[in-house]
Amino acid sequence: MSDIIRRDPRAEWIARNRLHPLHAAMQPVQHSWMGPNGVIRKNVHGVGFIGPNGIKRIDRSGAQQGGATKRTAATEVQLPLHQVPQPAFYICVVPDMVGGRLSSHDRDLLGLAHQLAGTDGAVLAVVFGEHKESTFATAGVDRLLVLEGEAFSGYSPEQRVQGLRAVDNQFNPRHWLLPDSRTGGGELGRRFAAALGERPATRVWQVKGEECIGRAGAGLQDLARPLARLILAAAECAEPVSETRHEALPVELSTGVARSLSRIEDLGAVAVDPGAIPMAEAEFIFS
Template sequence: MSDIIRRDPRAEWIARNRLHPLHAAMQPAQHSWMGPNGVIRKNVHGVGFIGPNGIKRIDRSGAQQGGATKRTAAVEVQLPLHQVPSPAFYINVVPDMVGGRLSSHDRDLLGLARQLAGSDGAVLAVVFGEHKESAFATAGVDRLLVLEGHEFDGYSPEQRVQGLRAVDQQFNPRHWLLPDSRSGGGELGRRFAASLKERPATRVWQIKGEECIGRAGAGQQDLARPLPRLILAAAECADPISDTRHEVLPVALSTALARSLPRIEDLGAVAVDPAAIPMAEAEFIFSGGNGVKDWALFHQTAAALGATEGASRVAVDDGFMARDRQVGASGTWVTARVYVAVGISGAIQHLQGIGACDKVVAINLDPGCDMIKRADLSVIGESAAILQALIDAVQTYRSGAKRDAA
């Protein structure tokens, strides 16, 4: 048999043609990539990946054996249940819960807590007020403590520190983990550390044995120190839990919280012009691309939603948007909670720039474009009609809310 490697022109053509039905199957599987903070990320859903609990991902679709059957969305894979009936110790986590849900930073934090807990410890999540999260089980939470009360609403760092002190006295956890973020975890963690008279480890991105490594020198250097009791972890500090589900048993404080008169009064949120928010700090971005034909309607929709406007490189080069509004590897890397892409096909540079966004919504005519594949929610159709319907829906919702308030 000849050793000459022969090319398959048809397979190469399919790999280049994004509209071909077999295009996705011809793409090489991406097992690891570099995240926006320079940390190598791994595809925890990839075949052959071994999770932190030693469970290996396998392919049940039959593709590895040459089978023709494919797993559909209706087939639900039941993950193994991890139970800790009598925890030897606790690892307490205080997630940000922005919008009442776990963010990607919170899930990374719970993955780090799961590493510290091992098989004998339990991960206890402490949540303030009402929440909308229903996926604590698959995020790695063994025990859930919800501190309810109006005193925890809004900006209330003093009351929250007081609540964490009560949790610390009752459960005496081995470690406290909080996200070192601008969403409240960074400030709350430092206030809590001062209350406990502990020296916390900040901007931690890796833990090795009894030592932790954090960013220092404006993010240009690493600082290693012994593992303290209170840890403020950065994003991408660990892989999120993906191979187990947990009990999420509810727990409560044995004693009532002491009430005290706060020294800080929260006067409520202040309206901010979305256009004045830097792209890197925006939580809701409404981005337009080459598929947008009515830019006046696009601006009207962004104003109705209260979103920060962004754009692809094509839209910026054509002069429809300013250069500082460009999203992508050649523009601004964004970390929005919600990113809406209107008429953006999804070039690799643009997909890199939105890699850290929590939820991506795509509006496009092409159901086979890369942005549709990346999106968590896709709307296929003409952008002008969809944007007008979106404006009508927002106005109807707001008028109904005003009617109920009256």
């Protein structure tokens, strides 16, 4: 086990956000300190812990952990578990997974998916290839489908469309959500819409009831249209999931994915000047 102390950015964000329901739990409690005259001062309100019935208890022996430990921003808080044993329908999300991990755009997309799922639906995340993500549960994933294999590695939009069509045939989701990004989601979503014969709603930044609003006119105008089955959402389309944890149960396809005759050959990454890469497209920034 490594002894390196690692930061928890999410816990630090909660500690700074006074409107978050877990803000109080993240605040450090100072029990005693040295006064200006050299006298030890004690915080009588910081002693004790809240019992299961909501009543404050004080244990002078120090046996109870609640009265002896000091809360820090790195304290792990157990969020309430959201379960959907028998979902009435599915909302499918295809995250970009840049670098094998969920990006902020992907997490916004999962937040929008839970707005559409409500309490009866389940959010199904479809991930291609190997990944390094371990926080699907806190990001809002109820079901996780990983499509692995050499056919899905690298740049393979045609084979990925075949995989999404197999998912559509088995789960018949009510809505498909993909990020309208330059890192793969925008192209894959448009290819998938053409394969399904659906008209997608693109650059969507807000969903209200049965209507979605997207950007138009070089981002200077808003275009409202009926809620489409396939949505390509922009960044910050919704608040990411932060107050619940989910099961992230693994699921599999009942049938295999048909192998398409690829007309695209992936020759690998092109060597470019690191200084010419936009910071928004960089997987890792060191300063």
